[in-house]
Amino acid sequence: MRALVLASVIVPLLAAGCGDSDPPKLPMADTANPLGGSHRMEPWPSSAYEIADPSTETGVRLDIPAGGLVANANGDEIDPAPWNRADGFSAAAAIVTVFAGGVDGSTLVGHGDFAASLTDGSPTALIDLTTGTRVAHFAELDVPSAATPDSQALYLRPAARLTAGHRYAAVIRKSLKSKGGGELPVPPGFTALLADDDVDHPLYQRVRARFPEVRAGLAAVGIPESDVVVAWDFTVASDTFVRRLATSARDQVAARLATTRQTWTITDDVAVDDQIRRRIDGTLTAPLFLTQDGAYQPGTQLALDATGLPEYQKMYSIPFTAVIPTCAYTANAPVGIMMYGHGLNGTGTQAASGAIRATAAAACVVSVGTDMRGMSSPDFPNIARTLGNLNYGAEIFETLIQGLANHLALERAMETILSEEVFLCRPEDATATGCTAGARLTDPTKLYYYGLSQGHIFGTTVVAYTSKITRGVLGVGGGNYSTMLERSSDWPTYKAVLSGTFPDPFDVVLAINLFQQRWDFTETSGVANNALAATTNTPAKQFLLHMAIGDDEVPNLATEWQARTMGIPVLAPASVYTPYGMTAATGPLAAGASAMVIMDGGAPPVPVTNEPSPDTGMHNLTRNMAASKRQIKRFFETGEIVNECAGACLCAAGACD
Numbered sequence: 001m002r003a004l005v006l007a008s009v010i011v012p013l014l015a016a017g018c019g020d021s022d023p024p025k026l027p028m029a030d031t032a033n034p035l036g037g038s039h040r041m042e043p044w045p046s047s048a049y050e051i052a053d054p055s056t057e058t059g060v061r062l063d064i065p066a067g068g069l070v071a072n073a074n075g076d077e078i079d080p081a082p083w084n085r086a087d088g089f090s091a092a093a094a095i096v097t098v099f100a101g102g103v104d105g106s107t108l109v110g111h112g113d114f115a116a117s118l119t120d121g122s123p124t125a126l127i128d129l130t131t132g133t134r135v136a137h138f139a140e141l142d143v144p145s146a147a148t149p150d151s152q153a154l155y156l157r158p159a160a161r162l163t164a165g166h167r168y169a170a171v172i173r174k175s176l177k178s179k180g181g182g183e184l185p186v187p188p189g190f191t192a193l194l195a196d197d198d199v200d201h202p203l204y205q206r207v208r209a210r211f212p213e214v215r216a217g218l219a220a221v222g223i224p225e226s227d228v229v230v231a232w233d234f235t236v237a238s239d240t241f242v243r244r245l246a247t248s249a250r251d252q253v254a255a256r257l258a259t260t261r262q263t264w265t266i267t268d269d270v271a272v273d274d275q276i277r278r279r280i281d282g283t284l285t286a287p288l289f290l291t292q293d294g295a296y297q298p299g300t301q302l303a304l305d306a307t308g309l310p311e312y313q314k315m316y317s318i319p320f321t322a323v324i325p326t327c328a329y330t331a332n333a334p335v336g337i338m339m340y341g342h343g344l345n346g347t348g349t350q351a352a353s354g355a356i357r358a359t360a361a362a363a364c365v366v367s368v369g370t371d372m373r374g375m376s377s378p379d380f381p382n383i384a385r386t387l388g389n390l391n392y393g394a395e396i397f398e399t400l401i402q403g404l405a406n407h408l409a410l411e412r413a414m415e416t417i418l419s420e421e422v423f424l425c426r427p428e429d430a431t432a433t434g435c436t437a438g439a440r441l442t443d444p445t446k447l448y449y450y451g452l453s454q455g456h457i458f459g460t461t462v463v464a465y466t467s468k469i470t471r472g473v474l475g476v477g478g479g480n481y482s483t484m485l486e487r488s489s490d491w492p493t494y495k496a497v498l499s500g501t502f503p504d505p506f507d508v509v510l511a512i513n514l515f516q517q518r519w520d521f522t523e524t525s526g527v528a529n530n531a532l533a534a535t536t537n538t539p540a541k542q543f544l545l546h547m548a549i550g551d552d553e554v555p556n557l558a559t560e561w562q563a564r565t566m567g568i569p570v571l572a573p574a575s576v577y578t579p580y581g582m583t584a585a586t587g588p589l590a591a592g593a594s595a596m597v598i599m600d601g602g603a604p605p606v607p608v609t610n611e612p613s614p615d616t617g618m619h620n621l622t623r624n625m626a627a628s629k630r631q632i633k634r635f636f637e638t639g640e641i642v643n644e645c646a647g648a649c650l651c652a653a654g655a656c657d
Contacts, residue, residue: 025200026189031068034189034204035232036097039151039506040068043097043170044513045089045234047210048203056087057238058165065202069390069514070507073500078390083517085308088165088237092480092525093516095126095156095170097230098506102149102179103141110608111138111557114159114580123176124156125223129213129233130166132220135159136581143609144486145505149179153509155610157483159581160564161529164239169217172229183229190230207232242526245302245401248309249289250465251537253408256287260315262409262417272352275361277429278324279352280422286409288316290402296378298385302398310401318406320413321349322368324423325361328441329433336446336636337414337423339407339469340369341455341462344490344553345380347371350455355623359450362629363636366423366442367450370410372458374400374522387497390511397518400458404522407462415444415468448636452623453477453554456545457484460524460562463541464531470539471639473632475546475622478558479524479565482516486610487555528565532594543568544635545596546622549576550603552613559596568594574643576600576650591639599625599645602652625649625656 032040033048049068053061064080071077108124109117114136116122126135136159145152156170178184192199193211214233218225268281289310292300305311328335338360340351350356351369360367373379374396382395423442425435435441449472451459456477463472478484485491495508502508520526534540543566547559560579563570569585570578575598578584582596589595603616622628627644634642646655 023198023200026204028201030202031065032203034199034201035187035193035207035230036189037100037185037187039098040070041510042506043095043230043232044510045093045095046207047233047235048207050088050206050235053087057240058087058235060087060235062086062088070502070504070510072389073503074389076389076391078514082393083514086237086517087241088235090482090513090517090520090525091162091164091236091242091529092520093482093513096153096509096513097170097172098151098153099178099184100150101185102152103154103184104177104179104181105141107175107177108139108141110140111157112608114138120222123173125171125173125221126156126158127169127171127217127221128163128166129169129217130163132217134221135162135168140610142505142509143611148505151504151506153506160561161479161525162236164236164242164529167213167233167235169214169231169233171218171223171231173223174227174229176229187230194225237520239529242520245310245398245521246404246461246465246526249401249405250408252289252310252312253287253405253412254467254537256312257409257412262286262413264413264417264422265317266422272323272357275326276323276352276357277326277329277433278322280322280324281349282320283317284320284409284413284417285315286318286406288313288402289405290373290399294402296381298382298392298395300382300399301394302401310405318370318373318409319348320368320370320410321351322366322418322423323352323357323360324366324441325357325364326433327361327364328366329425329429329435331364334440334443334446336363336365336448337419337442337444338363338365338367338448338450338636339410339414339462340367341407341449341451341459342369342372342376343453343455345375345377345383346454347377355620356450359623359629359632362626363633365448365636368410368414368418370406371403372400372454373403373406375403375454375458384497387494388501390514393515393518397515397521400522403458404461404465408465411447411466411468414447418442419444446636449473450632451475451477453619457481457523457554460531460543461522461527463543464527465538467538469541471542471544471636473544473546473635475628476548476551476559476619477524477554478560479528479562480516480558481519481523481525482512483561484554484558485512487557487607487613489552489613489615491612524562528562531566532568540592542592542635542639543594544631544641546628547596547598548603548618548621549598549600550606550613550616550618552606552616553619555606555613563596566594568596571595571597571641571643573647574598574645574649576648587641587643589641593641595641597631597643597649599628599649599651599656621651625651627656
């Protein structure tokens with residue numbers, strides 16, 4: 001039977017030759033992956049789109065040909081230039097392919113059994129070619145596109161961030177069957193690789209040159225070539241490349257603000273309630289790295305110098321919102337300041353929202369926030385514009401570098417102008433509370449971070465790059481947008497736009513993958529592997545992660561992916577289970593430790609497939625639990641991580657009160 005299958009592939013290839021000495025031509029576009037089938041780019045990522053470049057840390061650079069990326073519904077082709085700057089592919093994005101006629105997913109190893117992906121029984125394999133070892137992952141089909149099997153993506157999703165600079169091979173084995181139960185079609189380019197035959201395709205020699213190492217990887221883990229439908233390799237981008245924009249912006253912000261004193265204005269200053277004496281809305285100055293004076297309009301993006309790094313434009317004004325709890329006026333000593341990271345496409349005003357005010361009062365810290373430029377409410381028109389045409393992606397992805405810069409400028413303001421000139425005891429405060437008029441209410445050495453949802457996702461990066469904040473609490477977020485999006489209850493709105501842009505569902509999958517490549521510059525995925533470590537310009541960090549089982553907006557998969565990548569434990573006995581690849585550490589944990597706490601609010605099970613979760617209410621759980629607030633207070637004050645639940649955090653049973 002296999003001989004007949006091979007013959008059906010090879011004979012047409014031979015017949016396609018123009019003469020006795022001409023290699024057969026592969027039946028696909030010159031810009032398509034020679035190891036693919038029905039779509040242009042799959043399998044993805046792939047060394048078919050890499051070229052040697054000794055000037056990069058990995059020794060390669062992406063070289064996606066013009067016309068290779070999918071065009072939108074209007075026929076606008078995606079310019080590959082922004083992606084071709086990279087020295088490899090995303091360490092976070094899914095590995096994807098597709099087979100004509102579709103795949104029977106019944107034998108795929110799902111995320112409930114990562115360990116099985118390391119066994120010979122798994123129909124998929126992921127091999128680290130640098131170490132010669134298998135990599136834990138789960139595989140799944142794109143369930144929403146089941147009605148169009150020719151376009152139904154097959155995903156391989158690693159359990160944690162891949163290692164920067166390493167090469168990997170993805171393998172589809174013959175135990176994986178077609179939707180009808182038969183053999184999956186072996187791509188003709190792969191048949192040629194197995195035979196070491198030459199074929200006529202501009203990108204074939206790239207994968208052919210790398211195939212001996214793929215062969216060695218298969219042998220190293222005991223997979224016979226005769227049992228492979230297709231195997232392909234790719235290089236993961238270096239951390240140096242992924243972080244170059246953020247590192248440059250951080251260093252420039254620090255240098256600029258070391259010699260330039262920021263200024264501020266107050267636009268609103270009101271009392272809130274008995275717990276919050278002041279809410280302050282205003283502006284402060286920060287270094288600008290955007291074009292068009294940073295205007296919220298089409299075309300505004302990161303200004304780059306001749307080396308491709310952020311280029312300082314001027315100082316400009318950014319908004320801030322702060323709340324000062326009443327306890328700060330009667331405390332025995334100046335209190336700390338908590339930078340708050342806002343939620344999905346929100347604003348810094350969320351630093352004064354109900355749950356955050358309650359946390360500020362409970363922990364007795366001032367809460368202050370600003371906008372995450374690039375993904376804040378005023379950015380939404382540019383976000384929608386990019387979903388319609390990926391050529392406008394710089395208006396989101398690289399613009400987020402400005403969002404990071406704004407938060408670094410806020411950190412500087414927290415320890416200087418805000419502590420020295422704004423967060424003070426006013427004469428009316430002295431009369432009402434007994435504080436000393438003119439006295440500082442805050443201690444600029446006590447700076448902390450708390451971020452929820454998007455504020456968690458980008459907050460990992462904010463804390464990793466800050467020079468003074470060493471303790472960060474991250475709630476109901478995670479890492480790797482390419483895993484989050486499809487499972488989020490927020491996704492249908494965005495998918496509706498993206499599906500109008502790319503009517504073929506597999507093209508939507510590729511678009512998400514392309515997004516992730518540039519989200520890595522600023523989201524958790526870019527720093528999670530060493531966010532805890534001290535670097536030349538930043539001290540070591542501590543993180544406390546809060547996760548709610550059945551979170552409907554950010555899937556638990558993404559939070560666990562981050563925690564595994566960071567190498568942190570779950571806190572016991574607080575956490576109700578221990579995810580794959582993690583350990584449990586019994587609290588209290590001493591200062592310097594990091595951990596994740598898993599809370600159970602009694603939510604019904606969410607889909608195990610890549611479909612949006614129904615509304616469970618769990619995205620709001622952790623922020624509202626009294627146990628969370630007590631834990632945050634202790635963590636900020638001492639660095640200790642203590643279980644504040646009554647045993648396991650079974651919140652529906654009252655254990656988180």
